[in-house]
Amino acid sequence: MGILNHALPNIGPVKAVDTAIGWGRKSSIWPMTFGIACCAIEMMAVYAATFDLDRFGAGVPRATPRQSDLIIVPGTVNAKMAVRVKRLYDQMAEPRYVIAMGACVCGGGPYVKWGYNTVKGVHKIIPVDIFVPGCPPRPEALMDGILKLRDQVGRDAVFARREQAGKEMDGRYAAAS
Amino acid sequence: MYAVEEKNDVFTEELKLNLGPQHPSTHGVLRVELKMDGEIITASRCDIGYLHRCAEKIGENVTYLQFTPYTDRMDYLASMNNNLAWSLAVEKLIDVEAPERAQWIRVIVAELNRIASHLIAFGTYGIDIGANTPFFYAFRERESIMALLERPSGARMLYNYIRPGGVGHDVDDQWLADVLAFCDEFERRWKEYNTLLTNSHIFIKRTANIGVIPKDVALAYGCTGPVLRGSGVKWDLRRDVPYLKPYDELEFDVPVGEGTHGSLGDCWDRYWVRMREMMESIRIIRQACPRVPDGPFMDKKTSGMYKTPLKPKPGEAYVRCENPRGELGFYVVSEGGTSPIRCRTRAPSFCNLAVLDVLLPGTMIADGVAIIGSLDIVLGEVDR
Numbered sequence: 001m002g003i004l005n006h007a008l009p010n011i012g013p014v015k016a017v018d019t020a021i022g023w024g025r026k027s028s029i030w031p032m033t034f035g036i037a038c039c040a041i042e043m044m045a046v047y048a049a050t051f052d053l054d055r056f057g058a059g060v061p062r063a064t065p066r067q068s069d070l071i072i073v074p075g076t077v078n079a080k081m082a083v084r085v086k087r088l089y090d091q092m093a094e095p096r097y098v099i100a101m102g103a104c105v106c107g108g109g110p111y112v113k114w115g116y117n118t119v120k121g122v123h124k125i126i127p128v129d130i131f132v133p134g135c136p137p138r139p140e141a142l143m144d145g146i147l148k149l150r151d152q153v154g155r156d157a158v159f160a161r162r163e164q165a166g167k168e169m170d171g172r173y174a175a176a177s
Numbered sequence: 178m179y180a181v182e183e184k185n186d187v188f189t190e191e192l193k194l195n196l197g198p199q200h201p202s203t204h205g206v207l208r209v210e211l212k213m214d215g216e217i218i219t220a221s222r223c224d225i226g227y228l229h230r231c232a233e234k235i236g237e238n239v240t241y242l243q244f245t246p247y248t249d250r251m252d253y254l255a256s257m258n259n260n261l262a263w264s265l266a267v268e269k270l271i272d273v274e275a276p277e278r279a280q281w282i283r284v285i286v287a288e289l290n291r292i293a294s295h296l297i298a299f300g301t302y303g304i305d306i307g308a309n310t311p312f313f314y315a316f317r318e319r320e321s322i323m324a325l326l327e328r329p330s331g332a333r334m335l336y337n338y339i340r341p342g343g344v345g346h347d348v349d350d351q352w353l354a355d356v357l358a359f360c361d362e363f364e365r366r367w368k369e370y371n372t373l374l375t376n377s378h379i380f381i382k383r384t385a386n387i388g389v390i391p392k393d394v395a396l397a398y399g400c401t402g403p404v405l406r407g408s409g410v411k412w413d414l415r416r417d418v419p420y421l422k423p424y425d426e427l428e429f430d431v432p433v434g435e436g437t438h439g440s441l442g443d444c445w446d447r448y449w450v451r452m453r454e455m456m457e458s459i460r461i462i463r464q465a466c467p468r469v470p471d472g473p474f475m476d477k478k479t480s481g482m483y484k485t486p487l488k489p490k491p492g493e494a495y496v497r498c499e500n501p502r503g504e505l506g507f508y509v510v511s512e513g514g515t516s517p518i519r520c521r522t523r524a525p526s527f528c529n530l531a532v533l534d535v536l537l538p539g540t541m542i543a544d545g546v547a548i549i550g551s552l553d554i555v556l557g558e559v560d561r
């Protein structure tokens with residue numbers, strides 16, 4: 001697979017296939033059922049009838065990380081939870097995307113100064129694609145984030161992303177060791 | 178309890194099962210360590226702390242007014258009620274009473290928020306049991322409440338509206354009229370819920386006689402709110418210790434569990450208490466709306482707190498309020514500075530959760546999910 005991944009993205013027809021796959025993928029992003037704190041309630045409101053995330057094909061929350069493409073991190077991540085969030089992310093299959101929802105996961109939010117236990121920004125543990133600030137973000141804001149992610153997913157070349165993810169992984173392991 | 182009949186001559190290997198912390202039916206980030214014998218739970222242990230956000234420590238560092246938004250974020254489903262309890266505690270400390278108008282507005286917004294909170298309990302409980310539809314119905318009405326509460330407070334969920342000495346902004350007559358219109362609308366919807374879930378045969382099968390909390394156990398574990406009332410104890414702070422003057426003058430019942438489907442204090446009783454409480458809240462709002470008097474909405478003494486922080490005299494205050502989940506208490510100690518030196522929270526969810534380890538052993542795992550859902554805990558409040 002390694003050779004394929006490296007060679008394929010540069011060939012023309014593959015790019016066309018990539019575009020077609022990208023269109024399909026962006027229309028069926030499956031998020032993970034995952035709620036941490038207050039922001040999760042707003043996330044539930046987005047799934048519900050009034051805002052109806054299903055219009056964009058992202059309204060089928062999966063209960064397991066292995067079936068989902070998108071993890072929305074809705075709520076404060078503290079030291080005890082950080083380990084779990086990282087583990088959930090690791091269990092997801094590539095290509096996977098992350099939306100950081102709320103001020104807490106974007107950079108600490110209300111707990112930035114005195115919160116001795118909170119992780120100030122989830123990007124410190126997992127790579128984030130879209131940041132949605134707000135405390136909590138309005139449902140419209142989260143939907144905007146998901147629409148932005150759709151654009152990104154559509155543009156993403158599957159094979160290219162895999163290669164890049166591999167490089168990122170290598171870099172991270174190198175930095176860690 | 179739903180006795181599971183099994184001969185004890187065949188044993189399965191003991192299995193340790195980890196429920197959570199990202200499990201969708203634990204209502205947040207609760208982790209329960211279960212020991213299983215086949216499908217039957219033999220032992221359970223709750224592991225909390227996945228949402229500890231240092232609220233009490235923060236309270237010791239910020240001013241009294243600045244702590245109000247943090248109380249929002251403890252029980253984020255009932256922000257108004259949390260604001261109310263904190264404001265009352267601070268008011269007791271500085272010896273101020275909110276003006277009449279503010280008190281009536283407080284009652285209305287607190288009861289609206291109670292309905293919104295119970296709606297979430299109703300909707301997510303449906304999902305726990307396996308019925309997805311109620312969730313969408315519940316959120317439709319919840320959105321109406323959000324829209325109503327957004328108008329005076331400016332926020333959808335975490336309002337920071339009730340503040341020490343009064344409320345943040347005034348409401349107008351149009352708002353009160355709209356609240357009354359919502360009450361009429363909601364009454365019709367509520368009947369719909371009952372045909373949808375309450376009287377559904379499958380739902381009753383899944384919840385009746387499951388997770389029975391006897392009266393004495395509920396009292397011994399310090400359960401409050403619908404969990405206690407579900408076991409047949411008629412205890413509601415709004416009625417017994419009216420912490421706002423209007424509650425004294427309003428008429429409302431305190432619904433308690435009656436053991437409609439066999440045993441008193443089962444999941445169905447707790448659920449049904451919540452459903453009836455929504456209607457009682459509607460009744461309170463109906464009476465309160467026409468009675469909101471004219472006048473100031475913020476006390477003169479505290480209206481300067483935005484510029485110069487409050488400095489209560491040394492002393493302590495403890496105030497408890499009836500939250501949707503039970504009895505919320507704030508204990509504040511002042512030494513004369515701009516921030517308290519101790520600010521302790523008595524969280525209802527935390528005490529209600531304690532009873533879980535008694536309920537789970539002996540039940541099937543699918544019933545375990547029903548039991549956790551019926552306690553209606555909010556992890557933000559358990560861990561603070």
Ligand code: SF4
Pocket residue numbers: 037038039074075076101102103104105109110134135136137250335
């Ligand atoms: S950003 Fe605000 S609403 Fe969201 S989890 Fe943090 S405190 Fe709660």
